[in-house]
Structures are given as C-alpha cells and as structure tokens.
Amino acid sequence: MRKKIVAGNWKMNKTLSEANTLLAEIDSYVKTNDPKCEVVVGIPYLYLANAKEKYENLNIYAEDVSEHQSGAYTGEISAEMLKSVHVDGAIIGHSERRQYHKETDEQIGAKVKIALENGLTPIFCNGELLEERKSGKHFEVVKKQTEVALFQLSPEEIKKVVIAYEPVWAIGTGETATPEQAQEIHAYIRSLIAEKYGKEIADEISILYGGSVKPANAKEIFSKPDVDGGLIGGASLNIKDFGALIQTYSDL
Numbered sequence: 001m002r003k004k005i006v007a008g009n010w011k012m013n014k015t016l017s018e019a020n021t022l023l024a025e026i027d028s029y030v031k032t033n034d035p036k037c038e039v040v041v042g043i044p045y046l047y048l049a050n051a052k053e054k055y056e057n058l059n060i061y062a063e064d065v066s067e068h069q070s071g072a073y074t075g076e077i078s079a080e081m082l083k084s085v086h087v088d089g090a091i092i093g094h095s096e097r098r099q100y101h102k103e104t105d106e107q108i109g110a111k112v113k114i115a116l117e118n119g120l121t122p123i124f125c126n127g128e129l130l131e132e133r134k135s136g137k138h139f140e141v142v143k144k145q146t147e148v149a150l151f152q153l154s155p156e157e158i159k160k161v162v163i164a165y166e167p168v169w170a171i172g173t174g175e176t177a178t179p180e181q182a183q184e185i186h187a188y189i190r191s192l193i194a195e196k197y198g199k200e201i202a203d204e205i206s207i208l209y210g211g212s213v214k215p216a217n218a219k220e221i222f223s224k225p226d227v228d229g230g231l232i233g234g235a236s237l238n239i240k241d242f243g244a245l246i247q248t249y250s251d252l
C-alpha cells in the first residue's frame with residue numbers, strides 16, 4: 001500500500017523565530033489531529049538540526065542535497081551531514097534548482113542515489129515548462145527526466161523514492177493543472193516505472209502533485225487515483241492552510 005503524503009516546501013522563507021513558530025504549530029497539529037497521511041516539512045538547511053532535535057517525530061526534509069560525498073565543495077551540504085543531524089529526507093531536482101542552478105537530470109540522479117545511500121528519502125521532482133505543455137511535449141519531457149535520474153536505481157532503491165510531479169507553469173502562479181491533467185500524467189509516470197520495474201513496484205511508489213495546491217482545490221486533485229498527495233509551496237507557509245490541506249487529504 002503506497003503512502004499518502006502531504007509535504008510542505010518552505011523554499012527560501014521564514015526567519016528563525018518564524019520557523020520555530022510554524023514548526024511548533026505543525027507539531028501540535030499533527031499530535032492533536034493524528035492525520036491519516038504522512039506529513040513532511042521541507043525547510044531551509046539552517047533550521048534542520050534544531051528542528052530535528054526539538055521535534056524528532058516530525059518528518060523533516062532538506063530542500064536539496066549535494067551530489068558529492070564530501071570534499072572541496074564550498075557552500076554545499078552532503079547527505080551524510082543531513083543524516084548526522086537525523087534529517088529524514090531531501091527534496092531533489094525541484095524546478096527552481098533546475099532553473100536557477102542549472103541542475104541537470106544526471107546531477108539530480110546522482111543526488112537521488114547519494115540520498116538513498118545515506119538513508120534519506122528523496123522526493124524527486126519532475127515536470128514540464130509551459131511551452132513544453134503547449135507544444136504537447138510534456139510526456140516526453142517527464143519521461144526523460146524520470147528515466148535519466150531514476151532508472152539507474154535498483155528495484156530495492158526505487159521503492160524508497162517519492163516522486164513529485166510539478167508542472168512548472170503551475171508553481172506559485174495560482175494556476176493549477178486540472179485534476180484530469182494531473183491524473184493523466186501521474187498514471188503515465190507510474191506506467192513508465194511499471195515498464196521498467198514491474199507493476200508491483202510501480203504501485204508502491206507515491207506520486208505527489210505540486211503547483212498552486214490550496215485548500216480550495218486540494219480535494220479534487222487528491223481524489224484522483226494516481227495522486228498520492230501534494231508537494232505544497234505557498235500554502236505550507238501558514239498553519240491554517242497547511243492544516244486544512246492535511247485535513248482534506250486525511251478525510252478522503
């Protein structure tokens with residue numbers, strides 16, 4: 001049975017005191033409501049160690065990880081370092097990393113691999129640009145991103161990966177994919193995995209949708225059979241919306 005997951009991605013938001021307040025609110029929300037889905041919070045590197053020390057039962061993720069083991073990579077944070085402060089996983093290959101830091105599918109694949117080798121759960125992101133969607137290339141784009149980054153993994157490894165499909169044109173824009181568009185491409189991604197690793201493994205992998213998910217549109221999207229939750233940006237930055245999203249999914 002694959003996991004249902006609501007994951008927040010704070011991106012580059014929150015000062016220390018704001019981060020502490022929101023983490024305390026999320027922790028208390030989870031303890032009080034005991035949701036029937038897994039709650040994940042992706043937060044800036046700076047706050048990870050303290051967050052894990054204070055809230056060991058919360059699933060705390062980094063927003064990136066280095067593709068290298070260790071060494072002369074100024075400013076980078078390794079998977080081993082993340083594990084040493086008990087971080088649970090890392091968001092990898094987010095479109096903002098692809099766009100602003102020119103990350104390639106090969107680098108993203110190396111990051112996924114090293115995360116797994118260090119016991120971190122990778123949330124691997126894929127998704128097409130607006131012009132790629134408009135020209136009907138979205139299937140092709142997502143196929144290449146997925147194959148290059150993930151199909152180097154063994155069956156045992158791929159089972160531990162969470163995928164987040166995020167159409168770039170829907171991120172932070174207020175425009176979402178329709179539930180039908182999300183279902184169509186999620187089913188397609190699952191079929192790619194099934195072709196390579198078999199249906200049983202494909203059925204175990206959680207595929208999240210990301211891109212302007214809000215309490216108002218979450219129910220329709222989360223209800224689709226191949227959508228196993230969401231990777232939430234803007235609406236994960238306050239407990240009112242994030243709590244409502246968790247509740248929506250938990251109630252389905």
Ligand SMILES: O=C[C@H](O)COP(=O)(O)O
Binds near residue numbers: 166170174210232
């Ligand atoms: O990682 C989260 C996604 O980029 C979605 O962000 P958004 O919910 O602000 O559109």
